[in-house]
Amino acid sequence: MSKKLLKWNEDRTLFPEKNSEGKIDVDYDSHKFMKIWHGPQHPGITGNMSLELTLLGDEVMDCETHVGYLHRGFEKLMERRKYIQCFPIVCRVAVPEPDFNEYCFASAMEELAGIEVPEAAEWLRTLVLEMSRLQSFLAWMGGQAGSLGQGIIGQWTIYLRDLILDRFEELTGGRIYHMYMLPGGVRGLLPDGFRQRMTENLDEIDRFMKDVKKVMFDNAVFKKRTVGMGVIDPAWIHPFGITGPNARAAGVAKDVRKDNPYLKYPELDFEPVVGKDSDIYTRADVRRRDLLMTVDLIRQIMAKIPDKGDIRAKTPNVLHWKVPAGETYSRAECTRGEYGYYMVSDGTEYPRRINVRGPSYTHAVALLEKMIVNANIADVAGLMVSLHTYPPEIER
Amino acid sequence: MAKLNDILSPFTAWKHVVREPVTIKDPLNREAADRYRGFHKNDISECIGCGTCESICQNAAIDLVPVDGVETKDGDSGLRPRVDYGRCCWCGLCVDVCTTNSLSLSNEYTWVDEDPDNFRFVPGAENKSWDSREKGYKKPGNGYELYNPKREAMEELEPEKRDQSFIEIVQGYSKEQAEQEADRCVECGICVATCPAHMGIPEYIKAIRNDDLNEGLRVLYDTNPLPEICGRICTHKCETVCSVGHHGDPLSIRWLKRYIADQNPAEEYKKILNTENLQPTGKKVAIIGSGPSGLSAAHYLALMGYQCTIYEKLPAAGGMMRFGIPEYRLPYDQLDKDINYILSLGVEIKYNVTIGKDITLEELHNQYDAVFSGTGLHMGRSTRVPGTDHPKVYQAVDLLRDIVLGKEIPLEENIVVIGGGNVAMDITRSLARLQKQKYGKVGVLATSLESEDIMPADREEVIEAREENAVIDPGWGPVEIETEGDKVKGLHVVKCLSVFDENRRFAPKFDEEQKKFFPADMVVESIGQGMDLSYLPEAFKEQLDMDQRGRILVNDDFQTSAGWLFAGGDIIQGPDVIHGIANGHKAAMGIDKYLSEK
Numbered sequence: 006m007s008k009k010l011l012k013w014n015e016d017r018t019l020f021p022e023k024n025s026e027g028k029i030d031v032d033y034d035s036h037k038f039m040k041i042w043h044g045p046q047h048p049g050i051t052g053n054m055s056l057e058l059t060l061l062g063d064e065v066m067d068c069e070t071h072v073g074y075l076h077r078g079f080e081k082l083m084e085r086r087k088y089i090q091c092f093p094i095v096c097r098v099a100v101p102e103p104d105f106n107e108y109c110f111a112s113a114m115e116e117l118a119g120i121e122v123p124e125a126a127e128w129l130r131t132l133v134l135e136m137s138r139l140q141s142f143l144a145w146m147g148g149q150a151g152s153l154g155q156g157i158i159g160q161w162t163i164y165l166r167d168l169i170l171d172r173f174e175e176l177t178g179g180r181i182y183h184m185y186m187l188p189g190g191v192r193g194l195l196p197d198g199f200r201q202r203m204t205e206n207l208d209e210i211d212r213f214m215k216d217v218k219k220v221m222f223d224n225a226v227f228k229k230r231t232v233g234m235g236v237i238d239p240a241w242i243h244p245f246g247i248t249g250p251n252a253r254a255a256g257v258a259k260d261v262r263k264d265n266p267y268l269k270y271p272e273l274d275f276e277p278v279v280g281k282d283s284d285i286y287t288r289a290d291v292r293r294r295d296l297l298m299t300v301d302l303i304r305q306i307m308a309k310i311p312d313k314g315d316i317r318a319k320t321p322n323v324l325h326w327k328v329p330a331g332e333t334y335s336r337a338e339c340t341r342g343e344y345g346y347y348m349v350s351d352g353t354e355y356p357r358r359i360n361v362r363g364p365s366y367t368h369a370v371a372l373l374e375k376m377i378v379n380a381n382i383a384d385v386a387g388l389m390v391s392l393h394t395y396p397p398e399i400e401r
Numbered sequence: 402m403a404k405l406n407d408i409l410s411p412f413t414a415w416k417h418v419v420r421e422p423v424t425i426k427d428p429l430n431r432e433a434a435d436r437y438r439g440f441h442k443n444d445i446s447e448c449i450g451c452g453t454c455e456s457i458c459q460n461a462a463i464d465l466v467p468v469d470g471v472e473t474k475d476g477d478s479g480l481r482p483r484v485d486y487g488r489c490c491w492c493g494l495c496v497d498v499c500t501t502n503s504l505s506l507s508n509e510y511t512w513v514d515e516d517p518d519n520f521r522f523v524p525g526a527e528n529k530s531w532d533s534r535e536k537g538y539k540k541p542g543n544g545y546e547l548y549n550p551k552r553e554a555m556e557e558l559e560p561e562k563r564d565q566s567f568i569e570i571v572q573g574y575s576k577e578q579a580e581q582e583a584d585r586c587v588e589c590g591i592c593v594a595t596c597p598a599h600m601g602i603p604e605y606i607k608a609i610r611n612d613d614l615n616e617g618l619r620v621l622y623d624t625n626p627l628p629e630i631c632g633r634i635c636t637h638k639c640e641t642v643c644s645v646g647h648h649g650d651p652l653s654i655r656w657l658k659r660y661i662a663d664q665n666p667a668e669e670y671k672k673i674l675n676t677e678n679l680q681p682t683g684k685k686v687a688i689i690g691s692g693p694s695g696l697s698a699a700h701y702l703a704l705m706g707y708q709c710t711i712y713e714k715l716p717a718a719g720g721m722m723r724f725g726i727p728e729y730r731l732p733y734d735q736l737d738k739d740i741n742y743i744l745s746l747g748v749e750i751k752y753n754v755t756i757g758k759d760i761t762l763e764e765l766h767n768q769y770d771a772v773f774s775g776t777g778l779h780m781g782r783s784t785r786v787p788g789t790d791h792p793k794v795y796q797a798v799d800l801l802r803d804i805v806l807g808k809e810i811p812l813e814e815n816i817v818v819i820g821g822g823n824v825a826m827d828i829t830r831s832l833a834r835l836q837k838q839k840y841g842k843v844g845v846l847a848t849s850l851e852s853e854d855i856m857p858a859d860r861e862e863v864i865e866a867r868e869e870n871a872v873i874d875p876g877w878g879p880v881e882i883e884t885e886g887d888k889v890k891g892l893h894v895v896k897c898l899s900v901f902d903e904n905r906r907f908a909p910k911f912d913e914e915q916k917k918f919f920p921a922d923m924v925v926e927s928i929g930q931g932m933d934l935s936y937l938p939e940a941f942k943e944q945l946d947m948d949q950r951g952r953i954l955v956n957d958d959f960q961t962s963a964g965w966l967f968a969g970g971d972i973i974q975g976p977d978v979i980h981g982i983a984n985g986h987k988a989a990m991g992i993d994k995y996l997s998e999k
């Protein structure tokens with residue numbers, strides 16, 4: 006099977022030729038074209054964004070992405086908030102994976118202020134980041150299957166995700182917004198019996214993931230709709246700033262945990278998961294294996310995490326913490342790739358500028374617009390989910 | 402062609418048909434985790450209404466409101482936090498920062514009500530079903546602090562280095578230490594209400610954090626013209642209510658004040674405080690006594706353009722600050738720094754002039770538009786036990802004054818001091834130093850009615866006195882001073898069981914059986930001071946409103962019933978420098994009001 010962008014109809018004579026700008030001339034009066042809005046309320050759209058699609062028959066001729074439905078002005082708001090007051094804000098930037106915001110925000114501040122986080126807190130942060138990846142992959146797995154018509158996978162993985170949310174609840178005090186990693190450290194040691202319950206949950210996830218493999222991946226229909234579809238050309242990786250599984254499925258072993266080690270990752274045993282074919286199927290499979298690796302990493306972390314020790318470094322009084330002037334960029338590997346916070350301090354109690362790099366910005370806007378042309382309308386949702394994007398992190 | 406396996410494999414899903422469902426049957430009654438951040442709880446008897454929770458909340462979900470049954474008092478604003486669940490994001494930062502640990506979150510997360518206004522309530526004051534829940538989020542331990550509860554240590558002269566000299570003991574903060582200490586302030590301002598002068602404490606602490614010490618000085622002088630002095634010897638009531646002190650050490654407010662004053666050079670005061678060009682009103686005010694109340698009145702009157710003249714009985718200014726407080730607590734150069742600045746504003750002092758003797762009050766009344774009196778308490782009180790009229794029985798305040806005046810004071814090898822307050826400690830420690838200088842050893846013992854736990858002296862005074870080899874033996878009532886001719890033999894005492902009755906009235910009870918004898922060659926009494934109002938002519942006194950105990954009565958402006966005469970300091974309120982300063986400031990405003998209306 007030859008690799009292709011989601012080109013549905015092989016017979017290109019049915020379609021108008023592209024002009025010098027690489028676009029087709031759309032003449033609505035010809036009644037051949039149709040414009041439809043995919044989203045912002047659409048179950049196949051990840052989060053609130055919309056695609057303005059120009060169709061010819063059931064093939065996408067052109068696409069313009071629209072964001073803004075979720076814009077909450079967080080970055081600007083934070084310039085008017087003391088640093089500690091940004092802490093409850095940042096988790097809201099990317100709802101499904103709040104912890105990367107907490108971590109990047111805290112570690113950027115710590116770097117500017119020259120603060121060293123206690124050992125126990127470092128381990129707990131590593132744990133929470135992997136737990137966050139795990140629950141996010143599980144949610145995504147249901148989304149990918151669902152967007153291609155398989156409801157059952159979502160029912161399983163959302164159940165599995167809930168198990169991890171239970172663990173989040175007992176460790177951090179919150180299920181979705183954990184508000185656990187604050188500048189200087191974390192807000193609690195492992196509760197009694199946590200390890201035991203976590204181990205049981207991981208075993209359950211392992212068990213179910215075997216069935217997920219059989220039902221979702223070893224599945225003729227799923228393969229038919231994903232193998233060879235929606236290929237990301239490795240040549241785009243660099244110019245488009247593609248990271249995470251989207252890059253790794255194309256054989257580019259980019260992983261911040263290895264390339265730019267942070268927290269306790271240097272003490273953990275793992276290799277970035279890579280694929281070869283760069284199509285929807287490969288990306289899904291890279292994520293599945295990444296998920297299993299995260300399960301393994303959590304087991305490794307649980308074996309090393311200390312039960313005692315300080316959880317927060319001594320910091321200046323948070324009520325008027327003046328972070329030394331300077332700028333920094335702090336990053337971590339979330340499920341979608343490189344997550345980062347660029348922070349500028351002018352030495353006052355308020356951040357001068359905070360810029361969030363969510364991988365969805367490139368993946369859901371520029372990359373999607375490029376890949377979607379010539380896709381069949383029925384594959385749009387599947388393609389979009391295969392890029393694993395979270396619109397809230399596009400609009401900060 | 403698809404592989405056969407890919408067609409059969411998805412049927413694996415069917416095996417889950419016979420699994421137990423994983424859904425929770427009754428989700429509404431699922432109990433949340435132990436640490437879950439649910440609705441607020443507040444122990445309102447612990448809460449002091451400091452509002453720190455309100456200031457950290459970025460959602461402005463907390464307002465401090467009055468609550469029935471909670472009174473405003475020192476260290477308690479009388480307000481309590483009200484939480485608005487239309488705004489709260491359950492971050493729990495309010496819990497983490499709560500200065501008293503009174504605030505927590507229960508693990509309750511459901512609350513059904515048809516009235517939206519009900520989702521705003523005062524935890525602890527309005528009963529909720531989750532008030533009794535133990536589980537929920539509390540401030541974590543394990544080194545988790547949002548501000549430092551530990552005080553920056555102050556360097557002090559070691560006992561061996563200080564016990565024979567009057568060198569200042571407390572060394573003062575360095576820039577770094579002061580900034581660290583200032584960082585601990587939560588800016589609640591609960592201290593401001595307790596400070597008699599209502600100093601802008603959080604503001605000047607903030608000036609230290611901002612390293613803007615000129616601004617700090619301006620804040621100090623708004624309410625206190627004697628910051629070098631108060632930065633050393635203030636009774637610092639503010640620190641006793643500091644909210645940070647509820648779970649840690651209170652801010653060392655006094656020493657931060659000293660830091661600001663120490664760092665500003667005297668020559669620049671006028672420029673910093675913008676007092677180079679004061680506009681004269683042409684009116685004149687006489688002030689009797691150069692203690693803190695008189696100096697403070699003079700300072701604020703001078704700022705308003707009044708020509709002030711202070712009449713002082715003694716050859717130097719400062720009152721008890723100079724002639725009572727020993728130099729090792731308050732060095733003279735620092736005292737002079739504050740006083741000289743006030744004099745530089747055009748205030749004049751006439752030394753060695755006693756009102757009532759050298760000049761009459763009547764004369765002052767005739768020559769000036771108004772008169773302020775702050776003559777203080779300078780007459781030592783006596784226990785009046787047999788033997789106190791012996792020439793080798795002295796008054797602490799007299800000895801302290803003579804030490805400052807440079808007079809030779811009587812100094813025996815064995816001395817007993819009667820008294821357990823700070824004045825008693827001052828004389829004990831001064832005598833110990835002089836004995837060490839003269840005899841190479843210390844032989845002074847202080848005894849008081851009050852037992853160790855209720856001794857009125859500051860704890861550190863007692864500790865430091867002992868470090869300097871003075872003996873403190875509290876809990877004894879003096880019975881008689883044994884004398885023999887021109888010699889004192891010692892003090893007979895009996896055990897004191899209690900000092901006050903149930904109504905907190907002074908009514909000491911003794912156990913006559915338990916006796917003790919403190920041998921001594923001289924005895925010093927230090928049980929309190931009385932006032933000398935002999936400068937008020939009898940006829941004038943009769944017209945003046947006074948209470949039964951012979952104290953002058955004043956209104957809120959510290960104005961006496963005579964109208965032109967104002968009074969403050971120890972003769973009115975006391976018992977410390979900062980009250981004198983506050984009285985003097987209010988009297989200055991009162992005098993201005995009186996003279997503007999006249």
Ligand SMILES: Cc1cc2nc3c(=O)[nH]c(=O)nc-3n(C[C@H](O)[C@H](O)[C@H](O)COP(=O)(O)OP(=O)(O)OC[C@H]3O[C@@H](n4cnc5c(N)ncnc54)[C@H](O)[C@@H]3O)c2cc1C
Pocket residue numbers: 634635636689690691692693694695712713714715718719720721722725726727754755756757775776777778779798801823824827936969970971972975976977978979981
């Ligand atoms: C030993 C000792 C230690 C103390 N330690 C502290 C301390 O650590 N912290 C603290 O806050 N407070 C302390 N105090 C209390 C404090 O010093 C007094 O409360 C304060 O000085 C009272 O101020 P005042 O303005 O009323 O007058 P005073 O300071 O008493 O001054 C009155 C002035 O009036 C003069 N005077 C009196 N009569 C006449 C007259 N007829 N004509 C002219 N002049 C007259 C006196 O000579 C004197 O200079 C201490 C007191 C003593 C005795």
Ligand code: SF4
Pocket residue numbers: 443447448449450451452453454455481482498499500501502503504
């Ligand atoms: S911080 Fe604590 S003590 Fe202060 S008002 Fe809030 S609940 Fe009360």
Ligand code: SF4
Pocket residue numbers: 585586587588589590591592593602603642643644645652654
């Ligand atoms: S010094 Fe203490 S009481 Fe005063 S504002 Fe600061 S924290 Fe509050």
